[in-house]
Amino acid sequence: VLTQHSYIIEQSMRQPRPWTATRTNLAHGNNQMRSKIAAAGGIEQVMVVMDKQHDADAQAKACWSLVNLANSNTDHQASIAAAGAIPRIILALHDFPEHEQLQEEACKALYHMAVLGHNQVLIAEAGGIECIISIMGAFSHRQYWKILVQAATALGALAINKKNKLLIAQAGGVQHLYLLLDLLPTHCAAVEKGCLVLNNLADDMDVKIQIAKTGGIERMVDLLQGHKMHQGVVSEACGLLCNLAGSEAHQIQIGESGAICKVVLVIQQFHSSPSVLVQACAALWSLARNSENQRLIAASGGIEALVATLQHHCAHGPVCETICSALANLAQSAANQLKIASVGGVEAVLAALDLHQQHVGVCEDGVEAL
DSSP: OHHHHHHHHHHHHHSOOOOOTTOOOTTTTOHHHHHHHHHTTHHHHHHHHHHHOOOHHHHHHHHHHHHHHHTTOHHHHHHHHHTTHHHHHHHHHHHOTTOHHHHHHHHHHHHHHHTSHHHHHHHHHTTHHHHHHHHHHHTOSGGGHHHHHHHHHHHHHHTTSHHHHHHHHHTTHHHHHHHHHTTTTTOHHHHHHHHHHHHHHTTSHHHHHHHHHTTHHHHHHHHHHHOTTOHHHHHHHHHHHHHHTTSHHHHHHHHHTTHHHHHHHHHHHTTTOHHHHHHHHHHHHHHTTSHHHHHHHHHTTHHHHHHHHHHHTTTOHHHHHHHHHHHHHHTTSHHHHHHHHHTTHHHHHHHHHHHTTTOHHHHHHHHHHO
16 A cells, blocks of 8 residues: 555656746745855756756756846856856757747746846857747747747847847847737737847847838837837837937938827827836937928927926926937927927926936036027
């Protein structure tokens, strides 16, 4: 009987424990316990498991353990890399391409590792960028949106490194990030993440050009047009347009795309959200460096929207700074100078300067606008 019971217990123990959203372990959310586990050789033991247990579930759980140990701890991120985890995580991704939980947890692990600058280089050198982008292609259907988000998040961390921005674009990262933009309307947070990572990549001029050439501008306009009610999406879409407009050619392309009137609508729609207003007003500032765009902004009601926002958010430094910058660019036109003055722009700028005498940005851009 004991032998029979032992067999039943053994078989029960061998059954994989289901993954759940609320699952936890000793290191989860406990910095003191993380340090204790690491000091006792826990990182090295996880690596032993990854080396000896060639099983998808074991690899997934090992990656999950590394996520918890590496979370918000740069010392552990360095120790995990030194223990050889980066190539082992990437190998697991290659070995078990159809195991959804492994793909998700491994991308999480690479993200937490990539918080450390040196690890961004190590992951790229180990082929991590190409591997992550391959995952996005393999799990492109919307039912795998969680994997897509984790993969995009890992790319975003890797893209902090300047060289990695171009490597990601060259490996097809831009087109694969577009997959997240197609997850509307059910997964707005995923779309927001896609825009955020594209914005990060667009700091590189070559990537700016690639995004513009592959329909990125039109995609942002579609997002502004179809999802004005989602704060995160419209904020990041405006942020990317602002970044892309750093190129003179792109200023013209964005102006011709119909984006300007959509950005003005965002300012009007989200008049009570400073975080969105900063991004939207910055987009108009960037676009207003082009003379034709100055005319389009005025024709779309942009000047009235900017001045009304400045009056309403006069106490908010970043909003004031961005609007003053935009008004300074718009004031390059004599017609716009008259319109700015006629809707109370002069008084609004002066009020901002009076309230923010210690705010360098407001002072510099406010004086420039006058």
